[in-house]
Structures are given as C-alpha cells and as structure tokens.
Amino acid sequence: MNNIAIIGAGITTFGESWDKSLRDMILEASLLALSDAGLAPKNIDAIFIGNMLGSKTAGQSHLGSLVATQLGIDVDSTRVEAACASGGLAILRAIESIQSGRHETVLVVGAEKMSDLSNGEITNALMEAGDEEWEMPYGATFAGLYALMAKIHMQKYHTTERQLAEVAVKNHYHASLNSHAHFRNTITVEQVLASPPVATPLKLLDCCPNSDGGAAVILTSKRHVKSHHDPVFVLGAASATDTLSLAQRAHISEIRATQKASQQALKEAGVTQKDIDVLEVHDCFTIAEIMALEDMEFYKKGAAAKAIQRGETKLGGKLPVNVSGGLKAAGHPVGATGVKQAVEIVTQLRGKAQQRQVKNAKIGLTHNVGGTGATCVVHIFGKEDHA
Secondary structure (H helix, E strand, O other): OOOOEEEEEEEOOOEOOOOOOHHHHHHHHHHHHHHHHOOOHHHOOEEEEEOOOHHHHOOOOOHHHHHHHHHOOOOEEEEEOEOEOHHHHHHHHHHHHHHOOOOOEEEEEEEEOOOOOOHHHHHHHHHHHOOOOOOHHHOOOHHHHHHHHHHHHHHHHOOOHHHHHHHHHHHHHHHOOOOOOOOOOOOOHHHHHHOOEEEOOEEHHHEOOEOEEEEEEEEEOHHHHOOOOOOEEEEEEEEEEOOOOHHHOOOOOOOHHHHHHHHHHHHHHOOOHHHOOEEEOOOOEHHHHHHHHHHOOOOOOOOHHHHHHHOOOOOOOOOOEOOOOHHHHHOEOOOOHHHHHHHHHHHHHOOOOHHHOOOOOOEEEEEEEEOOOOEEEEEEEEOOOOO
16 A cells, blocks of 8 residues: 555636536646646556536536546546545545556546536435435435434534534635635634524535535556655555445444544554544535544544534644635535545645645545445545555
8 A cells, every 4th residue: 555656636726617617627637637747648547537426417427438538548447436425436446456456557536517507406416325215205405414413413412503613614714725715715603603594403604515626636656656756655545335324324423434444544554543644524514524533533422523612623733624624615526525635635745735734744634425424435645655
C-alpha cells in the first residue's frame, strides 16, 4: 500500500455552474490533475470515474468511454457507482488496480452536474440510493432519514439542535477560506436555528447543497513515485457496507459501515486516531459529521457534539475537521465528493492550503458515505512513506 501515491490533484469550483456541462467539468478536473502531475494523457494507463446521476442529469451513463474520449486516449476506463460514495470507491478501485500490477498510473475523476434538475427531481433521483421497498414508497427522503438518526442520537446522548448548528457554522467558516467552495459566507448559530425546517430537527442550514463540480487525482506505483517532487502516499484504504434501509439496523444512531471501514483502514496504515492531523468527513447533514467522528472513535459516543461546540474541530483546534468546508458548505456534487476530499487532504499534506492550512499536517483521513451509510469508504494518506 505504501508504494502507491497521489502525484496529481485538480478540482473545479463547486456551485451552480450554468455555463458548464458534465463533460466540461470532467475534462477540466482531469487536465488540472494531469498538469499538477506533470503528465500528458498518454501517460495514463487506466481511468476510474465516480458518478451517480449522469443518466438523469446529463443523459449519459457511459462515462468510462466519455472520459477517455475527452482525453483522446484509448485505455481501460470504468465508471464506479456507489451513490454518494462513488468518488471514494473509484479511488479505492484505482488503488487495487495498481496493487494488482495491472496498471501503474491511474486517473480518478469524480463529477456531477446537479443544477439542471429541480430540487424535487434531484431529491427523487438521490433516493434511488435508498431502499425501494421500505423507504421510497413511503415518501422518505435522505433529509428525513438523517432526521430520524438525529432524533435517536439526541434521545440517547442529549445532543442539542444548537450543537448541530455549530457544525454548520464551523464548516461555513472553513469554506469562507476556500476559493473552490459553493458557499463562502459565514453564518451564525442563530441563523441556522432560524432557518426553515426541512425534517425536524434538521433545518435548511443543517443540509448540504446540490452542487455541480468535478475533482480528479492521479495515483501511481512506486517506480513513478520516486521521480515526483511532491507525492502524497496511500497508507490505508477500506470500504464496507451496511443494510440498505435504516429499518434493518440494530442501531440507528450509528453507521456500522463507517466503523468497519475506519478500523480496517487505520489497521492497514499502522496508525491510530491520535496520529491523524486532519479529516474530511461526509457531512451531508450536520448530524452526519457528529456520527462519523464517533463511529471512527475519534470521540466516544455522545462526546463529538460537545467537542465541536468547544471548537476542537475548527481550524486551529486539536482535530481540524472539514477544513475545506465539507459537503455542507464547500458543496456536494455527489460523484465528485470522495475525490474532492482526497484533493483537500493532498493540498493540506503538501502545505499548500493557504488560509485554511492545518499546521504541520502529516497524516490525513477521508470518509465518504453512500446513502444513509449503506456504503462507506475510508482512505488514510501520509506526507511520508511508512513502508
């Protein structure tokens, strides 16, 4: 695992990109990553693309061929779909392809074009990542399902709506320092609490936006890592699944897939939670960030919300979380999110995050979730090779 590194990273601006198509964002992110790596398209052996909604938002499902065509190369090119974890899983598939010896240098690009559909159409499309038997027929949405998770968490651990709001406030502050973020405005706890209800206890400002955007990374094997000036090494990676519906889970206020994937990735990397300097976690709703930090055992159950309220997870705190702004404020183009998280960690470990730079960041973690946690992918990256 330590012989694989990211040598190129690129990202588009997230937001409502009315002047760009899905093709445009795929090509832009890919070319930025290639330029960062100092490579040409002909140097790429394979491509993995993370995308969930291309068939609905762009009328295009065959994205493997599309990416290769856009780059003018004839290589093994595959679309990876795992709902909102598509990007993270695409990176894992690229890592595995290099580990197997089949490929040496692989491009991973995640992209989504969401603004061309109405909120209702996007909500219905996203719910195809839910349970078609026990959730969709009864009008469930992901906001509603995460609201159920929040309610149970509040009952068990006395988490408050104000503590949920603190997650949004923190992540909007981080996004205000990120030129690629969808929302670059700061907000207050009072504004979050006063925003319109979406699914009690979640309000509008507890929820991430539907965004357009693309992100890309280039991974390579040890032979090419040695010649690159600024590699970021893959230390550990894992994915796990849980039940598709909430109704089948033993505990609704936690995500077993997150627990399993994080445990495996940490073990593979040979590090513990105390070694992690910066995290990008899947905060599609404010409760999701709290649950993620507890499921990955950075905090005990019921303790994460209090830590966030104390400022521990803010830039400058002891455990900076979502310094990009997270999904909540940087945006959530679903297929791109897992790749964007990796781009952010690469930027941090290279020391190039400017105003949002985490001091002396050497090891970072990404956590990407599909659905209500039916899929989870965790990656651990290091500034130095631990081999």
